[in-house]
Amino acid sequence: xxxxxxxxxxxxxxxxxHPIAYAVIVVFLLLSMVFAxxxxxxxxxQDASLTYSFFAYLPFVLMVLVPAVGMRLLAEEQRSxxxxxxxxxxxxxxxxxxxxxxxxxxxxxxxxxxxxxxWITVNHLGEPDNLTILSGYxxxxxMACTFLAITLLVSAFTRDQVICLIVAAxxxxxxVLGTFDPFVRAYSKALPAGFSDAITSLGVWDHFMSLARxxxxxxxxxxxxxxxxxxxxxxxxxxxxxxx
Numbered sequence: 266x267x268x269x270x271x272x273x274x275x276x277x278x279x280x281x282x283h284p285i286a287y288a289v290i291v292v293f294l295l296l297s298m299v300f301a302x303x304x305x306x307x308x309x310x311q312d313a314s315l316t317y318s319f320f321a322y323l324p325f326v327l328m329v330l331v332p333a334v335g336m337r338l339l340a341e342e343q344r345s346x347x348x349x350x351x352x353x354x355x356x357x358x359x360x361x362x363x364x365x366x367x368x369x370x371x372x373x374x375x376x377x378x379x380x381x382x383x384w385i386t387v388n389h390l391g392e393p394d395n396l397t398i399l400s401g402y403x404x405x406x407x408m409a410c411t412f413l414a415i416t417l418l419v420s421a422f423t424r425d426q427v428i429c430l431i432v433a434a435x436x437x438x439x440x441v442l443g444t445f446d447p448f449v450r451a452y453s454k455a456l457p458a459g460f461s462d463a464i465t466s467l468g469v470w471d472h473f474m475s476l477a478r479x480x481x482x483x484x485x486x487x488x489x490x491x492x493x494x495x496x497x498x499x500x501x502x503x504x505x506x507x508x509x
Contacts, residue, residue, distance in 0.1 A: 272364025
């Protein structure tokens with residue numbers, strides 16, 4: 266764990282010594298406010314739980330912004346050659362990967378917590394179920410971590426941050442839109458029922474919205490954690506192969 270902590274501190278310091286983390290967080294907060302209070306029709310819908318005025322829009326924001334934060338995790342290390350330096354040190358590769366993942370996850374935890382004015386506004390205007398809101402925030406954080414793990418896996422393949430951003434964002438968009446209700450209704454008409462159900466179960470939408478509605482199901486937590494673990498394991502295997 267000492268190695269993980271060292272990598273974590275180094276990566277976190279790197280994020281907040283450059284403007285990219287601040288820029289992404291500011292953009293995220295602005296979009297969150299716009300979606301919650303304008304496009305989400307918060308006042309008209311009287312959605313005290315924030316399920317449809319805020320959380321329903323969250324996947325569309327995170328599927329692009331999360332790869333923007335994660336694209337440099339390994340791509341920059343490979344471009345600058347520091348990944349080879351890390352490979353010569355007596356540090357397990359999983360420590361490097363996990364430390365970087367935790368640092369990027371903390372950036373998104375901070376970003377989500379900074380949306381607290383929305384929660385304060387809801388509690389000032391009404392009497393929401395705060396446990397439902399908490400469940401939605403947990404779902405949002407798990408989704409951000411999932412997108413980060415996907416981006417980390419993609420960044421292990423390339424030295425180019427732009428390519429990493431494009432590929433990772435595309436994958437995140439697919440697993441969001443592939444299970445978004447309007448798209449599901451469109452392709453379910455052309456595909457067998459079992460096949461369309463399989464696509465839906467592999468996407469993030471149903472699992473996240475279950476949490477956003479305050480229903481914490483075991484299969485939702487298992488889905489998020491399985492994707493994260495699979496991506497981190499795949500990243501470790503790729504880097505270990507390059508190290509060898």
